[in-house]
Amino acid sequence: MESTHNVDPLYPSREEVLPLLEQVHIKGLSLDLSNSKSRKDLMETTRALSLALETPMEAIVRMAWAEKSLMPLVYTAMNLNLFAKMNENGASPKSYEKLAEMTDSDPILLGRILKHLAAMSFVNETGPGVFANTRLSQSMLHPDYSSAIPFLETTLSKSFNALPKFLVDTKYRNCTDPMKSAFQAGHNTSLSAFEWSSTTPGQLELLTTYMAGYNRTLTRWMDKDCYPVEQNLYIDLSKEPDAVLLVDVGGGTGHDIVDFHKQYSGLSGRLILQDRPDVIASVTNLPNKIEKMPHDFFTEQPIKGARAYYLHFILHDWPDSACLDILQNLKPALKKGYSKILINDHVVPAQNAHYSTTGLDIMMMSLFASMERTEEHWRGLIEKAGLKIVAIWTYERGTESLIEIEVP
Ligand SMILES: C[S@@+](CC[C@H](N)C(=O)[O-])C[C@H]1O[C@@H](n2cnc3c(N)ncnc32)[C@H](O)[C@@H]1O
Known part of the structure; x- marks a missing residue:
């Protein structure tokens, strides 16, 4: 039976998708990976293509469950030193049971975390329940990249989460008082973000290494x-x-x-x-x-x-x-x-x-x-x-x- 989705104006259409596909093809042919403009141009077009193929609910699921849960899991994996453990013994793929043993964590819990990391292409699932690092998870072993995660997961995400209520409370005005931002609401503090980072143990280092x-x-x-x-x-x-x-x-x-x-x-x-x-x-x-x-x-x-x-x-x-x-x-x-x-x-x-x-x-x-x-x-x-x-x-x-x- 033919789907009715292709006549739903909220569903992807060929008119939207095909020109983007064509552009991906053209930009792909002239891709120069040593030129970041060329690389980013193709990346933006492939992203537009991927979004054009998504139904509204697929987009909501991606944003609200899939992506939103990714950062806390990456942070948890870093706390477990998981990506370093995955590299041990010649970086050969390892079962989640083995990785649970190596990180002193519950295999059922770790298996679930790894499944989502794999579903989001953060790690590779090379066989059922068997995982290996990707280029991205591997980057978490380098301080230039890894330092971003704890800063963003602690300082920033609480401020983002507090933003909708903060905007209700401030009647949707564009706030310009650094002592009254979503940061204070999210962190339950009266300090500015800079004062808070100076007086909260570990935060100054997180900010400076991330920067x-x-x-x-x-x-x-x-x-x-x-x-x-x-x-x-x-x-x-x-x-x-x-x-x-x-x-x-x-x-x-x-x-x-x-x-x-x-x-x-x-x-x-x-x-x-x-x-x-x-x-x-x-x-x-x-x-x-x-x-x-x-x-x-x-x-x-x-x-x-x-x-x-x-x-x-x-x-x-x-x-x-x-x-x-x-x-x-x-x-x-x-x-x-x-x-x-x-x-x-x-x-x-x-x-x-x-x-x-x-x-x-x-x-x-x-x-x-x-x-x-x-x-x-x-x-x-x-x-x-x-x-x-x-x-x-x-x-x-x-x-x-x-x-x-x-x-x-
Ligand atoms: C977002 S960071 C940027 C740091 C650096 N310029 C960079 O690009 O990585 C802002 C910097 O401003 C500094 N800062 C904040 N208030 C300051 C002040 N009143 N006087 C001097 N530096 C201040 C902070 O300590 C922090 O290092």
Whole structure:
């Protein structure tokens, strides 16, 4: 008997599916895996195709049960050290009973966890009840990737879960008070997310290691052939012996400035890492070349006339009024015609933003009552601070742009 689904307007249609299939074919033929634009373009089209094939209830099941339960299970597997155990003895596939023995867990429980991880392609089920790591589960053994899971599963998911009720309680206003966001509701605290991360054992380390891993694994402005560092920052660097090349303002534990130093090790000029005193105190083994300095960016910038002040994932943590405060505290340090502010944040496209940008915007809303900004919004904010944008460098969809700013 023929299904009636193909006439239901809520069901997938050939008109929607076939053009996407065609595009997948065309983009697949020219796929260049060494080019992340080509790879991501095909990935977005295959995702659109897969979604176009889904019925509404299949989409709901995927989002509400399948994906929602995945992160807690990955976190549990990490707590059990499961992915490392799966690699033992030459990484040969292992039964769930064997893995339960190796992780000191209940075989029925572990078997159920592994089944879902396999159903979501996180691990491979190579035979009935027999499992092996995939490229993805294998990545959980690398700190650049694994550090994301505990941070996202503890700090973030409680804030996301609290968001719907928070929005009811705040009558669907766009909240801009960092002391009153879904974060406080989800964590039952009156502290800001930054205060909470400083005073809750283990949280500061989770935040900083997660940020380091996230940053290292994406295309960045300082990568080769992206922002012209030598031409725009170095050629005109002051010849004074104490000239400062880059101040990393709110630089966390220094992963960016360390990588900048590695990439441009031949360049002279001081490199300075600034952050809150507790973060700076936690930083160990920086290369000698990088100076540490506790600094609250809501107070006047003490390093005057540096060639560049770099703010990565700083302004997106704060509502406009606080961003203006940060910029006003930085502005007196700028030397006209010489110093630059480099803001490294997402610039939300006017249309069809990538989900990593829009999802990050909701993350900022939930944690800090802050936001990702469109180009128009950035221009208005920078102008209000009495500064001017000289260029916006965008490298890859769904990642941060570099906004180059000077004194007008
Ligand atoms: C989202 S993290 C970004 C860290 C780093 N720039 C990066 O991209 O990985 C925000 C940083 O701002 C720092 N921060 C928050 N409030 C600050 C303040 N008032 N003064 C200086 N740093 C602050 C935090 O400690 C944290 O390291």
